[in-house]
């Protein structure tokens with residue numbers, strides 16, 4: 001079995017989960033489920049990033065220890081994921097012993113490779129962003145004065161301290177070479193160009209330790225220093241696999257790191273350079289998705305408009321959210337979350353299209369044939385066209401999933417659903433029943449039910465609960481989402497004549 005390793009960023013514990021966090025995790029889950037159905041040995045990792053000054057300060061403000069704050073937020077994530085049908089294989093905490101051991105091993109390997117040295121560090125630091133800025137970067141930034149973070153526009157602090165450095169500059173040429181030689185390494189393409197020009201503009205060595213706070217992994221052999229949060233955080237992708245044991249972890253390299261666009265530089269520059277230094281293979285792909293606004297506005301804690309998953313789950317079923325988030329916005333672009341467009345999409349694509357095709361097909365099968373499928377005597381041109389469309393959909397959806405083009409995959413599935421509804425109109429089973437053309441009626445109903453079954457299979461990774469229910473109605477047995485595979489179940493004609501389907505139960509009632 002081929003391996004497949006997909007990751008999400010590990011989320012900071014100084015904030016509660018919001019829309020942005022569930023977005024990446026849902027996307028990763030859909031990939032994981034699709035690849036499991038393609039019979040790959042999947043490892044799907046998510047987790048939390050617990051260290052750093054920000055977390056230490058947030059905990060101090062509340063008068064609790066950083067680990068207590070972390071425990072509270074971890075609990076939120078761990079209870080949220082099952083509610084959203086997230087099927088992660090592991091959950092990594094950076095405060096865990098297995099992770100700390102991995103980070104210290106990474107440090108030693110970097111040190112042994114001659115990639116670390118000690119020096120003095122003077123720079124501007126943005127605490128909320130945990131980012132360092134040079135004088136020039138601050139001056140170049142479009143800000144009202146040079147003492148503000150070019151990203152978040154908050155005040156930066158001047159820092160001078162003893163620090164360890166990573167020889168990032170030594171990897172500039174190899175990084176450029178790698179990015180150029182591997183067009184799929186960074187996606188989407190616009191992001192790839194952005195990274196390339198950043199690397200080409202020259203890399204400075206990276207300060208990778210701090211002495212100004214203590215909530216982190218100590219530098220091996222010099223525990224006055226704490227390891228810079230990004231070295232710590234990025235190593236999670238390996239520590240979860242047991243790094244430094246075994247020498248070559250089975251699931252490494254990752255097939256895809258899913259991230260938001262704001263953390264691309266860390267993943268597409270620092271992380272590959274670190275891996276080059278310790279001579280480990282680089283991840284195959286880094287996909288940076290866009291950011292959501294809510295009803296046209298940027299989400300922010302101070303505005304109080306951050307969409308919280310708990311609120312969303314009170315209003316909508318998990319599957320509906322999963323579908324909407326991946327259908328509404330091309331993965332990689334920014335998008336806006338609006339309740340009106342959610343309702344609109346739900347009513348047209350789920351209630352009117354899929355829901356209607358399922359209801360009318362099973363209703364007619366039950367009305368005219370007692371729910372029993374008949375044999376297909378002779379295939380018409382319309383039947384063959386429908387089968388061809390279903391089979392093309394299967395191939396094209398697989399290709400879309402390899403590129404993380406979720407919206408295109410869903411569009412392609414929906415095209416088959418619309419084809420199915422047209423097929424109903426064109427072949428008018430009700431007239432066939434009236435005229436007693438039973439052979440043709442059986443054939444039409446069979447093609448509809450097979451189409452529905454194969455559509456449900458493709459939609460299963462996106463909407464595991466709804467599609468399990470849909471398959472249950474078609475297959476007339478108790479089904480479990482993870483018992484299906486494309487090779488065993490994906491062929492046309494798996495259902496035999498004489499198979500009994502259930503009466504339809506509406507899956508997507510209209511939303512008012």
Ligand code: MSP
Pocket residue numbers: 008009010011012019020021023024049233234236259260261262263290291292293299
């Ligand atoms: N801890 C780091 C990641 C370390 S990975 C080795 C971090 N954490 S975070 O909690 O701040 O952000 C996690 C993810 O949430 C990022 O990928 C970020 O892009 C994403 N989002 C935060 N706000 C978002 C939106 N408004 N929309 C979509 N995603 C957003 O960064």
